[in-house]
Amino acid sequence: MSELKELNAVMIHGNDLPLHCPTKDTPSWNYHPRVFLDVLETGVVRCPYCGTIYRLIPGTEPHGH
DSSP, X not given: OOHHHHHTOEXXXXXXXXXXXXXXXXXXGXXXXXXXXXXXXXXXXXXXXXXXXXXXXXXXXXXXX
């Protein structure tokens, strides 16, 4: 992934899990079918529909899982 895309990554906190895209903060013009993404395994994941990169905040513990 390029540096620019890494800088534009959406940072994910434990309260945001389970992670799905689009999120509640996604603008309505950018909606696509909801897909759940596993960010816990690698700490970073890309949405297969829109290409948004999500990065888990280092040291984040999942809440309620």
